[in-house]
Amino acid sequence: MSFTYDPTIDAGKVRLLISDTNTLDPSRQIFSDDEIDAFMALESNVFYAAANALTAIAGNEAQVLKVIKSLDLQTDGEATTAGILAVAKEYRARGDIYAGPDAGFAIAEFVETTFQWDEKVFKELLRTGL
Numbered sequence: 001m002s003f004t005y006d007p008t009i010d011a012g013k014v015r016l017l018i019s020d021t022n023t024l025d026p027s028r029q030i031f032s033d034d035e036i037d038a039f040m041a042l043e044s045n046v047f048y049a050a051a052n053a054l055t056a057i058a059g060n061e062a063q064v065l066k067v068i069k070s071l072d073l074q075t076d077g078e079a080t081t082a083g084i085l086a087v088a089k090e091y092r093a094r095g096d097i098y099a100g101p102d103a104g105f106a107i108a109e110f111v112e113t114t115f116q117w118d119e120k121v122f123k124e125l126l127r128t129g130l
Contacts, residue, residue, distance in 0.1 A: 011036045017050035047095035054088035
């Protein structure tokens with residue numbers, strides 16, 4: 001399991017957003033480089049990738065931590081999960097701003113006939129004002 005942290009690249013930015021930056025203690029690393037790369041491959045920007053990583057962490061917390069009370073120590077997995085998911089929601093909102101409403105959307109005109117070509121050229125002239 002490899003782990004690198006370089007905040008100048010996208011994978012490092014995802015690590016920064018999810019607080020997976022401990023380079024000194026390998027046992028405290030949350031995700032491997034391959035897992036961070038997978039989150040990046042699934043999403044269009046670092047905020048969406050970080051939100052998905054936090055959602056994965058929250059799912060794990062929900063499975064592992066229940067409400068446990070032992071002597072003076074109490075854990076509340078539901079509250080921890082809710083807090084992590086709130087941060088993930090914020091990152092998704094930031095990702096929406098970063099991506100914009102039309103991110104990943106393009107229009108390609110398809111021309112089959114001479115008439116369609118003439119119409120396309122005419123409309124381009126109207127749009128550009130030439």
